[in-house]
Amino acid sequence: MGKSLSMKNITKRYPGVLALDHVSIEIKAGEIRALVGENGAGKSTLIKVLSGAVTNDEGEIRVGDKVFPHITTLQARENGIAVVYQEGSLVPSLSVAENVYLGKRFGRLVNHKALEHMAAQTFEHLGIKVNPGTAVANLSPAYRQLVEIVKAVSQDAEIVVMDEPTAQLTVDEVEMLFGIIRRLKADGITVVYISHRLDEIFEITDSVTVMRDGKYITTLDTKETNKTELIEYMVGRELSLSYPRSSKPPGEVALELENVTGNGDKDVSLYVRGGEILGLGGLVGSGRTELAKVIFGAASAKTGTILVRGAKVEIKSPKDAVSRSIGLIPEDRKSEGCFLKMTIQWNVALMNLRRTGTRFFVNEKNEREQALRYREALKIKTPSVAQLVGNLSGGNQQKVVLAKVLAAQSDILIFDEPTRGIDVGARSEIYELMVRLLEEGKAIIMISSDMEELLGMSDRIVVLGEGRVRGELAREEFSQQKVLELASVE
Amino acid sequence: MKKQKSVVGSFLRKNVILLLLVAMIVIFSIAMRAFLSVTNLMNIYNQNASLLLSSCGLAMIMISGGIDLSIGYIASLCGVVAAILMKNYGVNIYVAILAALVIGAACGALNGFLSNRLRIHTMIVTLATMTLFQGLSYIISGSKSYSSLPAAFKFLGQGYIGKVPVSIFLVALIIAAGSFFLNKTHFGRYMYAIGGNPDAAFLAGINVGSVRQRTFALNGAMVGMAAVLLISRSGSASSSMGTSLQFDSITACILGGVSFTGGAGKIGGVVLGVLCLGVLSNGMQLVGWGIYTQYVVKSILLVAAIAFDLYTKSKELADREGE
Ligand SMILES: Nc1ncnc2c1ncn2[C@@H]1O[C@H](COP(=O)(O)OP(=O)(O)OP(=O)(O)O)[C@@H](O)[C@H]1O
Ligand SMILES: [Mg+2]
Numbered sequence: 001m002g003k004s005l006s007m008k009n010i011t012k013r014y015p016g017v018l019a020l021d022h023v024s025i026e027i028k029a030g031e032i033r034a035l036v037g038e039n040g041a042g043k044s045t046l047i048k049v050l051s052g053a054v055t056n057d058e059g060e061i062r063v064g065d066k067v068f069p070h071i072t073t074l075q076a077r078e079n080g081i082a083v084v085y086q087e088g089s090l091v092p093s094l095s096v097a098e099n100v101y102l103g104k105r106f107g108r109l110v111n112h113k114a115l116e117h118m119a120a121q122t123f124e125h126l127g128i129k130v131n132p133g134t135a136v137a138n139l140s141p142a143y144r145q146l147v148e149i150v151k152a153v154s155q156d157a158e159i160v161v162m163d164e165p166t167a168q169l170t171v172d173e174v175e176m177l178f179g180i181i182r183r184l185k186a187d188g189i190t191v192v193y194i195s196h197r198l199d200e201i202f203e204i205t206d207s208v209t210v211m212r213d214g215k216y217i218t219t220l221d222t223k224e225t226n227k228t229e230l231i232e233y234m235v236g237r238e239l240s241l242s243y244p245r246s247s248k249p250p251g252e253v254a255l256e257l258e259n260v261t262g263n264g265d266k267d268v269s270l271y272v273r274g275g276e277i278l279g280l281g282g283l284v285g286s287g288r289t290e291l292a293k294v295i296f297g298a299a300s301a302k303t304g305t306i307l308v309r310g311a312k313v314e315i316k317s318p319k320d321a322v323s324r325s326i327g328l329i330p331e332d333r334k335s336e337g338c339f340l341k342m343t344i345q346w347n348v349a350l351m352n353l354r355r356t357g358t359r360f361f362v363n364e365k366n367e368r369e370q371a372l373r374y375r376e377a378l379k380i381k382t383p384s385v386a387q388l389v390g391n392l393s394g395g396n397q398q399k400v401v402l403a404k405v406l407a408a409q410s411d412i413l414i415f416d417e418p419t420r421g422i423d424v425g426a427r428s429e430i431y432e433l434m435v436r437l438l439e440e441g442k443a444i445i446m447i448s449s450d451m452e453e454l455l456g457m458s459d460r461i462v463v464l465g466e467g468r469v470r471g472e473l474a475r476e477e478f479s480q481q482k483v484l485e486l487a488s489v490e
Numbered sequence: 491m492k493k494q495k496s497v498v499g500s501f502l503r504k505n506v507i508l509l510l511l512v513a514m515i516v517i518f519s520i521a522m523r524a525f526l527s528v529t530n531l532m533n534i535y536n537q538n539a540s541l542l543l544s545s546c547g548l549a550m551i552m553i554s555g556g557i558d559l560s561i562g563y564i565a566s567l568c569g570v571v572a573a574i575l576m577k578n579y580g581v582n583i584y585v586a587i588l589a590a591l592v593i594g595a596a597c598g599a600l601n602g603f604l605s606n607r608l609r610i611h612t613m614i615v616t617l618a619t620m621t622l623f624q625g626l627s628y629i630i631s632g633s634k635s636y637s638s639l640p641a642a643f644k645f646l647g648q649g650y651i652g653k654v655p656v657s658i659f660l661v662a663l664i665i666a667a668g669s670f671f672l673n674k675t676h677f678g679r680y681m682y683a684i685g686g687n688p689d690a691a692f693l694a695g696i697n698v699g700s701v702r703q704r705t706f707a708l709n710g711a712m713v714g715m716a717a718v719l720l721i722s723r724s725g726s727a728s729s730s731m732g733t734s735l736q737f738d739s740i741t742a743c744i745l746g747g748v749s750f751t752g753g754a755g756k757i758g759g760v761v762l763g764v765l766c767l768g769v770l771s772n773g774m775q776l777v778g779w780g781i782y783t784q785y786v787v788k789s790i791l792l793v794a795a796i797a798f799d800l801y802t803k804s805k806e807l808a809d810r811e812g813e
Binding site: 298321330338341342351354357361404408 | 676683
């Protein structure tokens with residue numbers, strides 16, 4: 001059975017940041033509550049207070065009928081609180097089963113067979129197809145996320161908290177996740193659900209709490225509100241929900257692939273022109289990220305040709321790609337995108353040392369100005385660009401990755417899930433920015449699992465499936481159904 | 491409540507090495523009047539001049555995510571070759587010094603090359619090449635020791651201008667250059683990048699292998715210079731000289747806050763680390779503790795430093811968990 005939860009007057013300060021400012025929320029047992037707000041609003045911090053990962057400076061927490069001034073991780077676990085963090089906590093080298101039962105003791109020795117059997121049952125119960133014996137390292141980010149969720153749920157949880165569980169998932173897996181949540185609800189378990197994808201909130205939650213700048217704003221009944229109202233509460237102003245379009249027609253072909261095979265992709269041909277966005281659609285595992293890596297030289301193409309501005313090129317490494325003015329925003333910000341131990345300024349400068357400095361030397365003053373410019377343009381929420389990237393909220397880390405690649409001023413940009421974890425307000429800033437890039441004549445290839453974004457921003461969409469091109473759609477033909485049909489044909 | 495604790499905690503974590511150094515200096519100078527004399531302070535410097543250089547070199551390697559266990563035998567090899575060139579072949583001292591630097595750089599480049607080519611961790615590679623360099627050093631020296639090196643050469647390590655050792659200028663210059671290099675050049679940035687997150691560095695267009703190889707070569711040259719100072723100070727060379735440098739350099743780097751897992755560290759910290767080690771050895775000598783007791787104390791210090799590094803790391807992780 002689920003427990004009710006209430007947090008009163010929770011305050012948390014970091015140097016220069018008031019992350020939580022007397023936040024109070026109350027959640028009934030068995031309720032599914034959404035938590036929304038801009039990047040850096042304090043959502044993750046609030047649930048970290050709840051799980052004991054962060055200690056609140058003020059306030060109290062009530063779980064069921066127990067009251068705590070602060071809660072420790074152990075107390076949280078004992079009281080049935082389970083958290084699925086925004087970023088993974090799985091051990092890649094261990095198997096799925098071992099990860100799910102990590103930290104739970106069953107006698108002295110590990111009985112792998114028994115563990116796997118138990119895990120298999122849990123997965124089946126929740127309707128997820130994954131072999132419990134595989135190492136987590138071999139799973140796609142989406143499946144890792146699902147395993148993460150199962151891990152949390154399997155610890156006799158009474159309150160399950162999910163921090164952006166769908167950021168890595170595409171339509172299919174989101175459905176699986178919703179299946180899990182519905183089952184939890186049927187069991188009477190309380191769920192706190194954080195997401196920047198508002199559609200999901202309307203589909204799955206009972207009520208929604210909005211936070212802004214570390215403050216509690218309001219709680220609404222999901223049935224009695226709508227997107228526009230919710231966004232207004234989140235950003236504190238009205239926001240247009242339409243996708244901006246470039247005013248200029250596309251130019252010459254900037255990048256062309258002819259029969260490219262390699263890294264799991266087979267016989268891919270496509271092109272993108274300056275001034276247009278080519279969207280890549282497909283399910284997880286369709287070979288989109290793999291293709292991006294081939295184009296960028298991070299994985300090698302076995303056969304086929306790549307042409308940049310009409311000239312055949314050999315791209316053997318990302319270094320070659322960068323020198324040909326190609327930029328990649330990688331899919332996984334934590335492992336491939338940012339340097340958590342370094343400052344924002346340092347990260348943003350890394351790919352642009354020549355332009356801010358000289359041939360050999362760096363110029364910290366220019367780097368600082370550059371970082372300040374991007375902080376402004378991408379609304380990176382931080383008191384200072386000397387802040388370590390590791391101290392930023394998830395969405396703001398993603399913005400730093402964007403800034404780093406944009407600062408290199410490449411002509412051909414590959415965006416792999418560019419707005420993952422970024423809030424609605426900042427999203428529209430990023431779309432505006434992309435349009436500005438298009439108007440400067442840059443070519444953009446965008447991989448996105450967010451269907452609305454894919455349909456809204458692309459000029460053309462190429463759909464991949466199992467590493468092959470399944471078809472191409474012109475803007476007039478765009479529809480969610482067409483993309484899904486192409487993506488799932490055998 | 492936790493907040494004050496963590497602010498004090500983070501100040502302590504950041505400055506623990508400085509506090510340790512100050513504490514040792516206070517204790518030793520109370521215990522022995524001789525400790526704070528100019529002669530003794532110069533002594534401490536002299537005993538650690540080579541270590542300063544090799545530690546700075548190693549710091550760059552550790553910042554870029556590697557480790558070098560072969561430092562001691564690179565030094566041994568460089569020292570022996572330079573001495574033989576001067577003694578047996580009458581080579582000009584500048585050429586001999588240059589030869590030591592080049593050989594050091596070549597050894598380092600070999601380490602980097604093997605690690606890149608075989609795709610194995612630098613710890614394993616340098617464990618293997620350590621024995622290689624050791625073997626080469628003994629073959630070349632024929633297990634003999636080469637003494638009475640040219641006076642002009644010995645001046646580098648033994649000479650004084652007033653009360654100040656000549657080499658201090660050289661060492662200070664090299665260390666300042668190293669620090670400048672790490673902080674102000676593209677290459678220095680790349681060292682931090684490949685140590686902090688190699689995958690992200692690769693996707694940022696950095697040639698990770700090349701940066702690693704050049705870092706190792708640079709360290710090799712630093713070690714070559716360390717060897718030159720070492721034999722010049724003692725006026726003789728043999729294959730067993732300099733071999734303690736690797737252990738001491740690793741200890742100094744870790745004491746000085748260079749992360750064992752790469753991506754973090756400052757030259758300033760490393761200098762403090764060396765001073766700590768130096769003050770400790772010197773103090774223990776003055777108190778009259780034997781060399782083996784000193785080993786025990788140093789190793790306790792190393793374990794403590796590693797534990798502290800891990801503790802700090804887990805602290806940072808906890809602060810960040812879930813992001
Ligand atoms: N360890 C820390 N040191 C300094 N500031 C921090 C630290 N952790 C969080 N913050 C700051 O606290 C604020 C709230 O961050 P939090 O992670 O809760 O945001 P969020 O609402 O989860 O955002 P997102 O949607 O981007 O995940 C941010 O401004 C962030 O920079
Ligand atoms: Mg968050």
